[in-house]
Amino acid sequence: PFADLDLERQQRTGYPETVFGEGKTAEQITAIIEKFRENEQVVLCTRISPEKAHYVSQKIAQAKYYQTARCLVIGDKMTASPDSYIAIVSAGTSDIPITEEAAVTAETFGNRVERVYDVGVAGIHRLFEHLDVIRGAKVVIVAAGMDGALASVVGGLVASPVIALPTSIGYGSSFNGLSALLTMLNSCAEGVTVVNIDNGFGAAYSASVINHM
Amino acid sequence: PFADLDLERQQRTGYPETVFGEGKTAEQITAIIEKFRENEQVVLCTRISPEKAHYVSQKIAQAKYYQTARCLVIGDKMTASPDSYIAIVSAGTSDIPITEEAAVTAETFGNRVERVYDVGVAGIHRLFEHLDVIRGAKVVIVAAGMDGALASVVGGLVASPVIALPTSIGYGSSFNGLSALLTMLNSCAEGVTVVNIDNGFGAAYSASVINHM
Amino acid sequence: PFADLDLERQQRTGYPETVFGEGKTAEQITAIIEKFRENEQVVLCTRISPEKAHYVSQKIAQAKYYQTARCLVIGDKMTASPDSYIAIVSAGTSDIPITEEAAVTAETFGNRVERVYDVGVAGIHRLFEHLDVIRGAKVVIVAAGMDGALASVVGGLVASPVIALPTSIGYGSSFNGLSALLTMLNSCAEGVTVVNIDNGFGAAYSASVINHM
Amino acid sequence: PFADLDLERQQRTGYPETVFGEGKTAEQITAIIEKFRENEQVVLCTRISPEKAHYVSQKIAQAKYYQTARCLVIGDKMTASPDSYIAIVSAGTSDIPITEEAAVTAETFGNRVERVYDVGVAGIHRLFEHLDVIRGAKVVIVAAGMDGALASVVGGLVASPVIALPTSIGYGSSFNGLSALLTMLNSCAEGVTVVNIDNGFGAAYSASVINHM
Amino acid sequence: PFADLDLERQQRTGYPETVFGEGKTAEQITAIIEKFRENEQVVLCTRISPEKAHYVSQKIAQAKYYQTARCLVIGDKMTASPDSYIAIVSAGTSDIPITEEAAVTAETFGNRVERVYDVGVAGIHRLFEHLDVIRGAKVVIVAAGMDGALASVVGGLVASPVIALPTSIGYGSSFNGLSALLTMLNSCAEGVTVVNIDNGFGAAYSASVINHM
């Protein structure tokens, strides 16, 4: 069999196994979802193209597709407690596909999300206008490509944990996100940890664990 | 003046500015400590060589030096609440200078720490023997050099947030920690975020923020 | 002539020259196969697209195409001795095209193969469930992308030689398999040697040599 | 002869050739200075160790050594016009050797310099406290190691040209200044151009050309 | 909202925010332009494909498209003072898309531009034929791919500031512009600062700031 599903993961880590859609066929994805649904878990699939989403939706009626985020969710989102929330802060308009992957993941896993988009350091007053929302979050995700400088700036302004999410936005010596990744790993502000380039899912997963504490 | 100290940092982020000892003279370090002590903050200095520690200790009586961790602490550690703790897990004996930097940082910032050292995946049963301690932690730091594989393995076994700390231990194509860093950024287990190579301080800082939630 | 075939290779190394399909036209591949068939050797062609396979099959009747593995085999597989076998262990579903290249190669070269797929370290209990099969093998191939951590873990559990096969599965800082390659070269478990990224053929070739000892 | 001096450079570019001290012996440096002095030019030598400075000073009486900047100046500084100035902004205390190389170069070439040191983005309020001085400059040099984020932030706040000067300060994945260099090349703020890592001399040279316009 | 426009940028830095077209949909670009036009600013959009340009032009009548430069300009160019100018020097014919991005940007921002194209160092006499035009410029942009050597040569010949613009032209070990970028950062001629690979916009922006001094 092509897949050996980790059905006990929810019990072990608090969350079910997520289906990473890249490099799997629509048939494989459908079969995996059906297997998980036997256990009545909510299933989150990431990196799903519109074509694959279309195929799966025809087989599995309740599948809901989030196009910008390229996510497919089957089953009800976990219930969010409204008191605490995750802030997702981004530098530019082009980061939105990645931040929406993070947002849909966080909401599926039962979190309230506040989006603060397009507040990169080239016009830093935009960030300060939203500082209350950002400081009020239990945990903050900061997404940026190019220079990735936003993570350090936010890291210096808040007391909550910051998860830095480098994106592959940029050109030339951004080297598909390497520049932003290195910037964030070398943040001169403390309290900043980093996930892989374009890993919106991973950033939201870790944020969710912290937000539910 | 050579330094523009961030005296309000404790108020803004919950922790005072830490003194990074590399690239500063013993005189500069002493002057900075004295400035901070006016505000009666505990001062943590990292990357302090024995020679610099000796110099500072002669000027500032209450300075306490942790040789393996290369840290100097002036003033009382913050009080730790004994209920929750940070587990620091490491792959090998050679990682100890970095894990001790993390441990001293965490203890200075008022955390209880449990050390689980030398349990790398080459003999994975050693890890399972300590699984209760690791699973009981509110947040786990996993340090490893060479293949860095321990972070993914621990990440798959616990429900708490994991902070992966790549170390520069290794040779040849470990490229001074690059191998372990990439492994950890590409962790196939979720809930793992990463700090810079050998950044024991940074791992402990973020862990402390989470542990105090 | 575009090719100077190594017709004595089987005599020298025990195995005939394999045709690497990438960068050769379907016409060239057909001509090479016909040349080898004069010597009545089994011919293995790797990295063959469905289109090229289709072309060749029309010219050479007995050609058998393995689509997932992208391999084309002309002539009978060598006879396998059933006593010893090669275990092919993989981390995830997405590694299957590479592991199948390895499996078809090994079977063509007269080996029994046991497949243990999708047992990556994120859910390490899956690996332990198959430990008997893995430990029973004369030689083990471990394929993984992303963090590549599975090779070190298996290396620490078995006494037989482990051939680590990094795959290009992943994104961002996996850098098309570089992350997994470095992890495997820096394995803290002993007995692990490494082949090129996505080189399923090469892993199986070396495994076959050992398995036939 | 070991050197073919560019004696017409001042006429061609406005500035005399500078002596780059690394990789030259103290004897060579002395001989070069003497040759230039025949033409009565001020001579600036960079990257001069205290030992070489000592040797040269014994041969050439009017040589003045700037130890932190590791620069040696022979002859009178060019006269500075007091109206316009270069602001040199730095992220941390450890950048000072590089920023002082820039400052001594700028002053030797007849510029007024305003130093704004240790105002990195981890405590961004420190930057805002000095914004008037920075905005008042005709051209701004921004030096930073580690995340290099300060250049983008300053770039977004001023109307004058910004010359970003990455320093090799940092550890681990800072890769001796590569991280800061990439950040600065990918600045999302406009008006930022970049010089080589630790090239304080080069940053000041370009700033001087602009400041004298 | 997908964009948080920096409407005060012109007041702060002298120039309005430019719309970076890559990674934005034609709809988003149109909406952003309309928002800026409320403030009556000239709007420059870079990295606009012909398809997107076509879409926008149908909604916004006065949009003017520069195909080689892939730029879209809405509103009147700022008035250029004819006395001083920017020279744009390039090594080869293939650099033209990048140098035209620079030229259109500079002209939109109110600068006179002199183009000196295809004068790379393989036939250096071509450069000398144009030396008067180059030396007469207030600031010089030098674009080159492959070896990037032209920037150093021009840097040694002029007294004005040189902005080096590496292009991704080349193959093999040019690594998409990395070779030219490194050459330019290591220029042995002084007065050379560098922008990101293919960043014609950024080179022109900085040149414009200097030219208007």
Add this chain to the structure above:
Amino acid sequence: PFADLDLERQQRTGYPETVFGEGKTAEQITAIIEKFRENEQVVLCTRISPEKAHYVSQKIAQAKYYQTARCLVIGDKMTASPDSYIAIVSAGTSDIPITEEAAVTAETFGNRVERVYDVGVAGIHRLFEHLDVIRGAKVVIVAAGMDGALASVVGGLVASPVIALPTSIGYGSSFNGLSALLTMLNSCAEGVTVVNIDNGFGAAYSASVINHM
């Protein structure tokens, strides 16, 4: 004008300027050829796609296209002296497009060429079978991808100069020819110099200069 042709190059270096086809339109190529033809020079164009070749051939009757080599030649080849020749040795079938670019270039520039293809070190006896031809050459070009080992082996066997030509053939950690390039630069045999990855033209140009001595 988009091109500033180096019409005196033949006089200066012995060879006319060659037209590099990548990144130029078919119109531009045609115009350049026509300009050169006014001077009655033979014109060599490299990296010409079949489509561009078709376009140019319709405008310029005597254009001759070499499809495998992707070269277009207009005018008569220079006359070759039959006594000395260039040997072009390659490791595998897949290197042929690059070695043919070298062969067509060499023949156009008036050289006799001997091709020794597909003699890579995996079957080193194939190389020894052709040793007389290789040793008889005045200069030898050795092309190889993947491990690039052939250049060192040939370098150790011949007394004539060896020009190593790395190709981008390979996958995984061949990194598009980087592996072969590094191997060749580090050749433990003497008398080996290296050109850029896939630079068949450049290898042949240098070989031609030597062969005509």
Add this chain to the structure above:
Amino acid sequence: PFADLDLERQQRTGYPETVFGEGKTAEQITAIIEKFRENEQVVLCTRISPEKAHYVSQKIAQAKYYQTARCLVIGDKMTASPDSYIAIVSAGTSDIPITEEAAVTAETFGNRVERVYDVGVAGIHRLFEHLDVIRGAKVVIVAAGMDGALASVVGGLVASPVIALPTSIGYGSSFNGLSALLTMLNSCAEGVTVVNIDNGFGAAYSASVINHM
């Protein structure tokens, strides 16, 4: 405690845990050896400086130091069966410290070793003179720095498994062994697997496992 020894390793993998000497103090090494000796295992310590060897030898009488190999062995070597052997082939004199680490490891683990040193491809006839010894081995280790080409050549000549051992010998673009590592990973000969740069221990360990089959 600083070490959590893997005392069951011999039972699990056939070999006891080896002590990696780098980054451990002489005291730590002594304590670890004593712990292992309680179980009466032979102890192999690698990467031991003469100073550390001296310290340990004073505490533990039977310790035997191999200076060139930088190995320390405590207890009797395992008994070697004389029939089969490991050939260790090296390119040059400078590789000897690494090949001796391999040789001592292999001999300690009960293998007969045949050394064929300094037969790099620059003088390939030297290799052919020793071909019988190399072909007679059950498994072959090939060590080389610089171009690393020897591994491919040997790989094409033998039927037994080849373990390629890149060394850090070289300069410039050898990048401390990276060049040889890449060459070996991209070997065009089959049957070659690779270990980390300078990992003589690891090559011998894997060879030993195969030789004992």
Add this chain to the structure above:
Amino acid sequence: PFADLDLERQQRTGYPETVFGEGKTAEQITAIIEKFRENEQVVLCTRISPEKAHYVSQKIAQAKYYQTARCLVIGDKMTASPDSYIAIVSAGTSDIPITEEAAVTAETFGNRVERVYDVGVAGIHRLFEHLDVIRGAKVVIVAAGMDGALASVVGGLVASPVIALPTSIGYGSSFNGLSALLTMLNSCAEGVTVVNIDNGFGAAYSASVINHM
């Protein structure tokens, strides 16, 4: 024995094996020289520290040491034909140790050498002053660090073969010669081939082969 000397190399390639001094002990070097001297060959040793030279000179009377070049020559230089010569052109004073390694090698191998040092492109008129000497050479070696631009410029000016010799001179993003190496590999001038960073010996060896044609 630690060395397997290639005594027939002179017969095979025209030149005796050269002794690379790095990583060999003074004793090993002495023994190798004595072995070669039995065959009455001139022996060239490169990368010899003053200490090793001193040791060898005491054993072997006729050894002559060239300190700047770090070369040791035993026996008479081969006789040079005065008609043709090798020009060695360098960019700066700091390149001299490498260019002298090239010069001593060339002279030992029977070549007349003309040195044109310190004529880097920052003051390009210096190069033109020496153009006659450079153009008169049968082959030209061009050494440069930092931007490496000199090779392209010389390549465009001469008709003879150019061997580009990148040096590790520079700092920051010169990455120990990588910048100059890439520049030279991507030379837009033809007729340029490249050797390894700091490989003065290799450049001279290839130049000697060509000069003796």
